[in-house]
Amino acid sequence: MNGKSLLVGPFNRVEGDLEIRLDIAGGRVTRAEANSPLFRGFERIMLGKRPEDALTITPRICGICSISQSMAAVLALADLAGAEMPPEAMRAAAILHGVENLCDHLTHFYLFFMPDFARPAYAGRGWHGQMAERFTAAEGSGLRAALEARARLFHIVGLLGGKWPHTLAIQPGGVTRAPSARDRIRMQADLRQSRAFLERQLFGAPLESFAALETAEAMAAWETGDAGLFLRAADDLGLAAMGRGPGRFLSWGAYPLPGGPGWSGGLWDGALHPADPAMVAEDLSHSWMLGGAAHPMQGETLPDEDMRETAYSWCKAPRYGGLAIETGALARQAVAGHPLARELAEQAGVTARVGGRLLEIARLQLLLEDTLAALRPESRFMERAELPREGEGVGLSEAARGSLGHWIRVEGGRIAGYQIIAPTTWNFSPRDASGTPGPVEAALVGAPVAEGEETPLSVQHIVRSFDPCMNCTVH
Amino acid sequence: MSQIETFYDVMRRQGITRRSFMKYCSLTAAALGLAPSFVPKIAHAMETKPRTPVIWVHGLECTCCSESFIRSAHPLAKDVVLSMISLDYDDTLMAAAGHQAEAALQETIEKYKGNYILAVEGNPPLNEDGMFCIVGGKPFVEQLRHAAKDAKAIISWGACASYGCVQAAKPNPTRATPVHKVITDKPIIKVPGCPPIAEVMTGVITYMLTFDRLPELDRQGRPAMFYGQRIHDKCYRRPHFDAGQFVEQWDDENARKGYCLYKMGCKGPTTYNACSTVRWNEGVSFPIQSGHGCIGCSEDGFWDQGTFYDRVTDLTQFGVESNADRIGATAAGVVGAGVAAHAAISALKSAQRKSQTKNEDA
Numbered sequence: 001m002n003g004k005s006l007l008v009g010p011f012n013r014v015e016g017d018l019e020i021r022l023d024i025a026g027g028r029v030t031r032a033e034a035n036s037p038l039f040r041g042f043e044r045i046m047l048g049k050r051p052e053d054a055l056t057i058t059p060r061i062c063g064i065c066s067i068s069q070s071m072a073a074v075l076a077l078a079d080l081a082g083a084e085m086p087p088e089a090m091r092a093a094a095i096l097h098g099v100e101n102l103c104d105h106l107t108h109f110y111l112f113f114m115p116d117f118a119r120p121a122y123a124g125r126g127w128h129g130q131m132a133e134r135f136t137a138a139e140g141s142g143l144r145a146a147l148e149a150r151a152r153l154f155h156i157v158g159l160l161g162g163k164w165p166h167t168l169a170i171q172p173g174g175v176t177r178a179p180s181a182r183d184r185i186r187m188q189a190d191l192r193q194s195r196a197f198l199e200r201q202l203f204g205a206p207l208e209s210f211a212a213l214e215t216a217e218a219m220a221a222w223e224t225g226d227a228g229l230f231l232r233a234a235d236d237l238g239l240a241a242m243g244r245g246p247g248r249f250l251s252w253g254a255y256p257l258p259g260g261p262g263w264s265g266g267l268w269d270g271a272l273h274p275a276d277p278a279m280v281a282e283d284l285s286h287s288w289m290l291g292g293a294a295h296p297m298q299g300e301t302l303p304d305e306d307m308r309e310t311a312y313s314w315c316k317a318p319r320y321g322g323l324a325i326e327t328g329a330l331a332r333q334a335v336a337g338h339p340l341a342r343e344l345a346e347q348a349g350v351t352a353r354v355g356g357r358l359l360e361i362a363r364l365q366l367l368l369e370d371t372l373a374a375l376r377p378e379s380r381f382m383e384r385a386e387l388p389r390e391g392e393g394v395g396l397s398e399a400a401r402g403s404l405g406h407w408i409r410v411e412g413g414r415i416a417g418y419q420i421i422a423p424t425t426w427n428f429s430p431r432d433a434s435g436t437p438g439p440v441e442a443a444l445v446g447a448p449v450a451e452g453e454e455t456p457l458s459v460q461h462i463v464r465s466f467d468p469c470m471n472c473t474v475h
Numbered sequence: 476m477s478q479i480e481t482f483y484d485v486m487r488r489q490g491i492t493r494r495s496f497m498k499y500c501s502l503t504a505a506a507l508g509l510a511p512s513f514v515p516k517i518a519h520a521m522e523t524k525p526r527t528p529v530i531w532v533h534g535l536e537c538t539c540c541s542e543s544f545i546r547s548a549h550p551l552a553k554d555v556v557l558s559m560i561s562l563d564y565d566d567t568l569m570a571a572a573g574h575q576a577e578a579a580l581q582e583t584i585e586k587y588k589g590n591y592i593l594a595v596e597g598n599p600p601l602n603e604d605g606m607f608c609i610v611g612g613k614p615f616v617e618q619l620r621h622a623a624k625d626a627k628a629i630i631s632w633g634a635c636a637s638y639g640c641v642q643a644a645k646p647n648p649t650r651a652t653p654v655h656k657v658i659t660d661k662p663i664i665k666v667p668g669c670p671p672i673a674e675v676m677t678g679v680i681t682y683m684l685t686f687d688r689l690p691e692l693d694r695q696g697r698p699a700m701f702y703g704q705r706i707h708d709k710c711y712r713r714p715h716f717d718a719g720q721f722v723e724q725w726d727d728e729n730a731r732k733g734y735c736l737y738k739m740g741c742k743g744p745t746t747y748n749a750c751s752t753v754r755w756n757e758g759v760s761f762p763i764q765s766g767h768g769c770i771g772c773s774e775d776g777f778w779d780q781g782t783f784y785d786r787v788t789d790l791t792q793f794g795v796e797s798n799a800d801r802i803g804a805t806a807a808g809v810v811g812a813g814v815a816a817h818a819a820i821s822a823l824k825s826a827q828r829k830s831q832t833k834n835e836d837a
Contacts, residue, residue: 017533017609019612038607038609039607039608040600040607040642040651041607041649042641042642044646045642045644045645045647045648048645052782052783053782055783056641056783057644060537060539060641061537063538063542063543064537064538064539066537066539151757154756155756158754158755158756159756159765160765161760162760162763162764162766163760163761163765166669166772167765169762169765169766171725174726176730176765176766176767178731303648305603314607382726382730384725384726471537
C-alpha cells in the first residue's frame with residue numbers, strides 16, 4: 001500500500017470547526033496536522049476596552065464553556081485588583097463552574113464521543129446492538145436521557161446565575177446573587193436528580209464505587225451502565241494503546257474554595273511538579289500569526305493575512321518549558337493525586353482519557369454535593385473590588401477540557417493586552433519551531449487506517465477522546 | 476419514497492402517543508399566545524402537512540444557540556421539535572463526518588429544493604475573502620450563499636446571525652457580517668439574543684412548521700410575539716425603579732434587598748425580549764433575578780455601547796406603552812424617513828453588486 005494523504009474534516013460533533021490532514025503509509029497514520037479554521041480575533045477586540053468588559057465579552061468565546069471563560073476573566077481581574085471573594089461566594093462560584101463542567105462532560109460522552117461506536121462499520125461486534133440503541137446520533141435513548149439530566153442540572157446555574165450560556169453573576173468581588181435557604185433546597189433536589197441519572201444510567205452502580213477504583217485493571221473490569229458498555233468496546237478495539245499523548249499533564253488547579261482548591265494544580269510526568277505560569281510561551285512558527293514566541297503577558301495576536309505556506313493553523317502553539325503538554329480531566333485527576341488517574345496517565349491513550357473523564361464525573365458530583373452542603377445562605381457573597389488604572393493580572397482556571405488562562409494588562413484604565421490560552425489550544429496546537437508536533441498530532445501517529453477508509457474510525461476516536469473545543473482554541 | 480412524511484408520521488415513528496401529541500398541540504398554542512380554539516387547527520396541520528425540512532449551518536459563532544436550543548423547556552416539545560425538523564443537516568449533532576457530511580448537505584438541498592428552512596447560527600466573516608471561517612475547505616460565506624439559494628426562508632439564530640455580536644465589536648478583525656447583509660433576496664426572520672431563549676427558538680420554529688408562514692415580524696424583522704415588549708415592562712424589580720430604589724454598588728445593602736439595577740448599567744429599559752416573562756433554563760430565572768443587570772444582548776450593537784456597566788441615558792424618550800416599531804419609527808422620523816429609506820436601498824444595491832462581482836470572480 002502506497003503512501004497517501006487524507007483530509008479529515010469538517011469534524012462534526014465537536015464544538016466548532018476542525019480539520020486534520022493525515023499522511024498515511026502501510027495502513028497507519030505517519031503524520032498529522034491539526035488545523036483550526038475559525039478565527040474571530042477576541043484578543044484584538046479586547047484592546048482599548050474597559051477591563052470589566054472582559055466579564056461580558058470573553059465568555060462569548062464559547063457557548064459551552066462560557067462559565068470557565070467567565071471564571072478565568074474574573075480571576076484575572078481579581079488578581080489585577082488584589083481582591084478575593086468572600087468564602088461563601090467562592091463556594092457559589094465553584095458550584096456554578098462545577099455544574100457547567102459536569103454538563104460538558106456529559107455532553108461529550110453522550111452526544112459527541114459515544115455515537116461513533118454506533119456506526120454501521122461496527123455492526124457484528126458483540127456490543128454494537130446495545131450501542132446503537134443507546135448512542136445513535138440524535139436518536140439514541142442514552143442521548144435523550146443525558147439531555148434531560150443536563151437540562152435539569154442547569155436549573156442550578158439558572159438559579160445562581162440567571163441564565164446559561166453566558167452567565168454574568170460571577171464578579172471579581174463575589175457573586176451577584178446571595179442564595180436563600182430555599183434556593184439551597186432546590187439545588188439539592190437538582191443534584192439528587194443528577195446523582196440518580198449517573199447511578200442508574202452512566203455507572204449502573206453507586207458513584208462512590210467508581211470514584212474508589214484504584215487501578216486501570218479494576219476499571220477495565222467495570223461492567224455496569226454506559227461506562228461498562230464503553231469499557232467493553234474499548235477493550236475489544238484496543239483503545240487503551242491507541243492515541244498516546246505526550247505523557248506530561250498540566251492542571252492549573254480547579255475550584256478555588258476557602259480551604260484551598262478543590263483539586264490542586266501542578267505538572268505530572270510520572271512525578272509531581274508545581275505548575276509555574278512563567279514557564280508558558282506561545283510559539284508562532286506554524287500558525288498564521290505574525291511575531292515571535294512570547295509569554296502571554298507580552299504576547300500579541302496579529303493574524304498573517306497572507307496565510308503563509310509554512311504555517312497551517314490559526315492556532316498558536318503554547319509550550320510549557322518548551323514542551324508540548326496535555327490537559328483535561330485525566331490531567332486534572334492525575335495531578336490532584338487520584339491513584340486510578342495516575343495509573344491511566346501511564347497509558348495516556350483513548351481509554352485513559354475517557355476513563356479519566358468518567359472518574360472526574362463521579363468525583364465532581366461528590367464535590368458539588370459537599371460544596372453545596374457547606375454553603376451558608378444569608379452570609380456575605382460580595383466584597384468591593386476596585387480595578388486599578390494600571391497593572392497586570394493572571395487568571396488561571398480549569399475548564400472541562402483542561403487548563404485555561406487569561407492574561408490581562410491595563411494601561412490608563414484601558415486594556416493594553418489580553419491573551420487567552422484555552423485547553424484545546426494546548427491539546428490541538430500545531431508544530432513549534434523545533435518541529436515538535438502538538439499533542440493530538442503526535443497522538444494520531446500510528447493510528448490504524450483500513451483500506452478505503454475516508455474518515456478513519458481510529459482517528460475519530462482519538463480526536464474526540466481529547467474533547468476538542470475549537471471555538472475556544474483560536475478565539 | 477420522495478414524498479415527505481407528515482409531522483404526525485414522524486412523531487408516531489418516534490413512539491410519541493396520540494395523547495402526548497394532543498398535549499403538545501395545546502402547549503404550542505399556549506406558548507404562541509393562541510386561543511384554545513387553535514389546538515385542533517395545529518393538530519390538523521401537523522397530521523396532514525408534510526414536515527418542513529431544516530438545514531442548520533454554523534459560521535463564526537460559539538455554539539451557544541445550539542446549546543440553548545437543546546435545553547427547551549418541555550421535554551416533549553424538545554423531542555417533537557427535534558424529530559420534526561430532524562435536523563436534516565446539522566454539523567454539531569449529526570452522525571456523519573467529513574465528506575459524508577458535505578454529501579448529506581448537498582443531498583438535503585437537492586431533495587427539498589425551495590421547501591426547506593435554512594437556520595443559520597453565527598455569521599460569515601468577509602475579510603480576506605472569508606478565510607477566517609473555513610468549512611469543508613471553502614469559506615463559510617460560500618456555503619451560506621449556496622444553502623440559501625434554494626431555501627424557502629431563513630432563520631437568523633442569535634445575535635451573531637442577526638446583528639454580528641461581540642466578534643463584530645470594534646475593530647471587527649474578521650469583518651463578521653450579519654446574514655441579512657449577505658443574503659438579500661430571501662425572507663429572513665431574526666431571533667436575536669446571546670443566545671436566544673430556548674422556548675423562543677422552539678416557539679418560532681414550531682410556528683413556522685405548523686402554519687407554514689413566518690410569524691408576524693416587527694420593523695427589525697424579529698417575531699413580534701416574543702420581542703414586542705421591553706424587559707423593563709415586565710421586570711419584577713420594576714416597582715423599585717418607579718420608587719427610585721437603586722443598587723449603587725455590587726456589595727451594598729440595596730443589592731441584597733433586590734432593588735433596581737438601572738444604575739448598575741441594566742439595559743432592561745431599552746431591550747426587547749421575553750427574558751422577564753418566559754425566563755431562562757426552563758423558567759427558573761433570568762439575569763436581573765440573579766442580581767446582574769441586563770446587557771441588552773438581543774439589541775443591535777449591544778457590544779459597542781461603551782462599557783456594559785454604563786447607565787442607559789435615553790430613557791425618557793418613551794413610555795411603557797411604546798413598542799419597538801414605534802421607537803424605530805421615531806428614530807427614523809428624526810433622521811428623515813426619506814433619507815433613511817434611500818440609504819437602505821443604496822446599501823442593499825451595493826451589497827448585491829458586491830456579491831455579484833464576487834460570484835463572477837470565483
